[in-house]
Amino acid sequence: MSVEDNPGGLSPKAWGALLGFGSLVLFFLFVALDDPARGVLSAFSFFAIAMSVLVTWKSRNYGWYAPLIAGISLVHVIAIWLIPWQWRSVPALMFLPVIIVEIWLIALAVSALDKGRG
Numbered sequence: 001m002s003v004e005d006n007p008g009g010l011s012p013k014a015w016g017a018l019l020g021f022g023s024l025v026l027f028f029l030f031v032a033l034d035d036p037a038r039g040v041l042s043a044f045s046f047f048a049i050a051m052s053v054l055v056t057w058k059s060r061n062y063g064w065y066a067p068l069i070a071g072i073s074l075v076h077v078i079a080i081w082l083i084p085w086q087w088r089s090v091p092a093l094m095f096l097p098v099i100i101v102e103i104w105l106i107a108l109a110v111s112a113l114d115k116g117r118g
Contacts, residue, residue, distance in 0.1 A: 052103050055103060
């Protein structure tokens with residue numbers, strides 16, 4: 001597997017561990033700030049955006065790629081910060097369909113721009 005297919009040359013298990021660790025760090029940061037609802041949302045948003053980057057890694061060399069990912073990340077940050085989220089204890093699997101759709105939509109946007117470049 002080349003760097004073109006696998007960023008950083010890490011195994012899928014290592015990437016999974018890094019994404020999980022990054023999500024947990026975000027969650028516990030917000031828990032420490034006494035805002036677990038935003039912690040859950042930021043952790044899942046981080047996971048979805050990071051997975052989208054991994055899925056669309058081959059497009060990283062195009063000039064529009066980094067601004068697109070930065071813009072998507074900024075929209076997430078603004079939504080998490082400005083919308084008053086209420087804490088409800090729900091199983092994490094309830095978020096899975098939303099995360100899958102989000103990863104798919106981001107990958108679809110990258111794919112559309114990738115096809116439109118030529």
